[in-house]
Amino acid sequence: MGKPTHFSTKERILAAAEELFAQHGFAGTSLRQVTSQAAVNIAAVNYHFGSKENLINEVFRRRMDVMTADRLRQLETALRDHPGQLEPILAAFIDPALALAQDRNGGAAFVRLIARAYAEHNESLRRFLSDHYGHVLREFGKALSGLLPGLDKETLYWRLDFLAGALTYAMSDFGLIKRPASASEAAHRSRAARELIRFAAAGLQAETK
Template sequence: MTLPNFSTKDRILQAAETLFARQGFAATSLRQVTSLADVNIAAVNYHFGGKDNLINEVFRRRMDVMSAERLAALRQAVETAPGQLEPILAAFIEPALAMAQDRHGGGAFIRVIARTYAENNEKLRKFLSDQYGHVLREFAHALADCLPGLSKETLYWRLDFLSGALTYAMADFGLIKRPLNVPEATHRRHAAHMLIRFAAAGFRAEEA
């Protein structure tokens, strides 16, 4: 199997994402990536400088876009609906579900995300924290303005739980599958609606 005739860099990223999703980071060799991408090892070194940076770039090419969409939606939510919780949650949830439904590898990337939980890759976790931690902080700040009685610790616990539930929903592991006669976009909107309502109730719950 070979990948479509994209640029060399894109073929490497696509091959890496496919193999990381299927085998994990540790079990995937650069030789396997180059074989699937139909390039030589020098091309990987030229574009990425090594396996660690290749892993980072697999995340960057999707998460940069998703993070920008989240922050833009967050700014709009705060400006147009100040003090309202649901629009902030929608800004966090909807771009992620849309990315998961992307036909050009969105499903594979969700499995790559799952690998970060399953494998103890401290370099990757540090990269993700350094690159995207500010996104969670922006949302935490906006949520705190809506929930002034909630302690910072509880707020972050609940945001962490939301992130876990969202990852589960993105992977479509749940009991409720998309009916055959329902378009993906409709199913995604319904999933987002249900998760927003669920999360809003959780965030508004009294502290124990």
């Protein structure tokens, strides 16, 4: 019986931390607030995570590991089933992120958390994300470079950086295009993905001067 209890305690802490970090930021959220919302004591946080820094990292790992696996699996499928095609590679990068944003179990909070990560310049978190997930961008860069021989590596990575920013904006659903009442969330996400893929493909293929 001990294992399920530990699992649920850890999940409660992660869920509470995700929501509070999204609302108040990393610096603005205390471990006392997390323990209060999760209905656990500080010893439970220390046992499962050891420190606030590790807790922040694990909040990201919980979501990023799933998205990373989905991206790399879809990239492998795109390269195998659609060789020489740009848009399936872009779909492999974009679709898992938009699916995560629509996840009813905290997806919206995690999107706000990503915005916090950009805004707060948390160097420890940036280092963690780079160390653990930087290889994903490199895999996509490698796949795209073979289809874009006219782009040097630096230009390609500039454009991928812009794509990542546009994707984060699309994940937030904060722009001019709101989901019509007649459209399901899945249909709206699918449309957003299609439009972003076309936009990204055009940007990546733009001539350099």
